[in-house]
Structures are given as C-alpha cells and as structure tokens.
Amino acid sequence: MQPADPTQTIALIQNITHQAINPLNGVIGTLDNLIDGTIKGERRDQRIKSARAQLEYTVSLIRNLAYFAQYGTSSTAEPKFKTTKVCVIPQLLIEAAQFFQEQAAHNDIRFEVKDRSNQTSVHGDPELMRQIFMNLFDNYAKYGESNSIVEIKHWIQKKTNCLIIEFSGESTPFSNEEDIFALGVRGKHAEEKTSAGSGLGLHICRLIIERLFKGTISANYVNSKRLAYFEIRIPHAFATERQNG
C-alpha cells in the first residue's frame, strides 16, 4: 500500500503540492484583489465565496493525505469505527456534489443524484463517506467531458442487503486492465487532459471502502458509450426514515 520506491514518493508529493498550491494561489490572488480594490461591488461576495470553496477544496486534498497516513500503511492495525454513526447516502451525495458544482459548471458538467428520497444508509463515519464521494466527483470534474451529465444512482440489493452506488458519466478513457485505484496511478489520457491529479484520491476511496466499510469499489470504462462507471458495494445496508418530510 505504500509507495514502492523513493521516486514514486517524490512524484506523489510533487503532484499533491502542485494540486494544493493552485487553489491557494487563487485564494491569495482574490484576497489581494479585494485589498487593492480590483474587485468591486456585488462581485466581492461572489469572489469571497469562491475563495472559501477553493480553501475547502485544499483542505479536502490535505484530508486525503491524513487518511493515507492513518489507513494507508500495512502496519496499521485493522481500523474500526468507534461510533454507531450512520451514513445517509443521498444526503452525503448531494453535499459532495454541491461542493464541486462550480468547478463542474466551469467545464459544462452537471451532477445528477437520482432517487433522492430513497434514504439508503450504512453504518460508518459520514465524514469518510463524504470524502469518498468528493474524490469521485473531483475525478469527474477534472476528467469529465464538456456538456455532459454525471448520474449517480443508489439502491439496496434485496437479495444481499448490499448498498450499491453507481456513478456514470462521459469521461476521459482509461484502460480496464489498469488498476486506477493503485497509489500514484494516472492514466495516459488523464495526463493529457490535465496536470492536476495526484493519483491519491481514488486510492483513498479504495482504502476507506475496503478497510473501514468492508465493501468494494470497481471502475469500468465502456468505449462504445464513452462512459466511465464507478460502482461501490457495501454490505449490511438499511433504509432510514426521512427526517424532513
């Protein structure tokens, strides 16, 4: 689970540094514009909100590093949830999607969470589940095709009581032979699309799902439809009552 050699570690650190500095640079630039009066009037509020979103995004990147440090080494004892917290899936999906709405809109990509009233749930830390969803949305925001919709469906399979969450959207292709969840892996096409990828986000998704939720995550690219699918399966799912009518 750890980087195989120092070169890989250095490449990973370089990628993450690059990915974190860009939004921070955006925030500093916006603050400087606010101070020197470049941004005036109604745009001030909009730019302040954008700066906040950029900072939150940077924090989510750093969280990936923290989760990697916590769960990413083979020496770590088998982690367990300490609490009886519940992840209500549609709520967490919507929160994560909203976070990337602006960035996705920049690329004419729309996120569509289906079956919002179906309160599929699993036991576990919602913070960790949100991080998984954020990493997947981040992936689509970066590699998704312009003028496309990313659909997210979630349901409980009656026979197995498994929660299934399926993401599908037009995206930069990847090879089905390649383990895109491995640490530091970035596909050839992904590198041609953007330099902004760490090779850590999908790895964290797999770590959290397998080690903490005892589930699985898989990815599949269908060339004929140009669709990238991600499927998460987590056992022992249940439905909760809706809290707000």
Next chain:
Amino acid sequence: MDNNKVLVMDDEPHVLDWLSDYLAENGYECTFARNVAEAVEQLRASTFRMLILDLNVPAPGEYGTAIKAKGDLFTVYRGLYVAEIARGMGYRGRQVIVYSVHDVDEVRTQTDRMSVSYVTKGRPRSFKKEIDDVLSFDPTSNR
C-alpha cells in the same frame, strides 16, 4: 492587433478568476487555453497583447512527441514550448510571462535565453507587478 486580448494557458482556469479580474480591471480580456495544443491554435488564430503561460500543462497528441524531442526540461515544463513558438512568431520577450510552482534554476536559464519573464505561483503581488510592467510597454512601437 487585438490590443486588449491576453492569452492565458492554464489547465485550471477555475482558480484564475483573480487574474482575469485584474486584467479586466485594466481593460484586458482573457482567452484561456487549457493545454499546449489549444494555446498554439489560439496563437495561430489571433494576436495577443500579452501571453501568460503555465509551464506545467498537458501536451496532448502530436505535441507530446514534439516536446519530448526537445529534451527533459521541455518535457517537464511543457509551457516553454509555447513560449518558444510565440517568440518564433514575433512576440517580444517582454510580452511573454511564464510561471511555475517553484523557481527552478534550469528553467530560469532557459527563460533568460528566450528573454521572457519567469515568475512563481503564490505571489500574486509580484505577478501583478510583472503584468503592469508588460502592459506599460508598447510592443508595436518598434516592431
């Protein structure tokens, strides 16, 4: 010449609102290119008052091969390729700003050779000063 147009090459334009705001406040309009191919296409289609080029951008297709042939420095800092093409098209060194995350000696040697400006990310005030310097210079005066 489209005197109010600035070409910005960066694969993350959503974090560059601050730059387009600053340029707009000074009367300039940004055209964004997300990679080497889009930037070269823009350079062929229009003339710009200034070019602001991220060095770490993707180089899809044939450009990846062409850049590799130019050696390791260009392969890592692909924006240098666009800067070189721009200089070859007649853009003056003072019209071209390139930037990267860190200040790298080898890159500075190359940018000095090309006579283009080189700045680092995370220091918008010095970036803005560089832009002001470029815009205070009239490239048509002795072209």
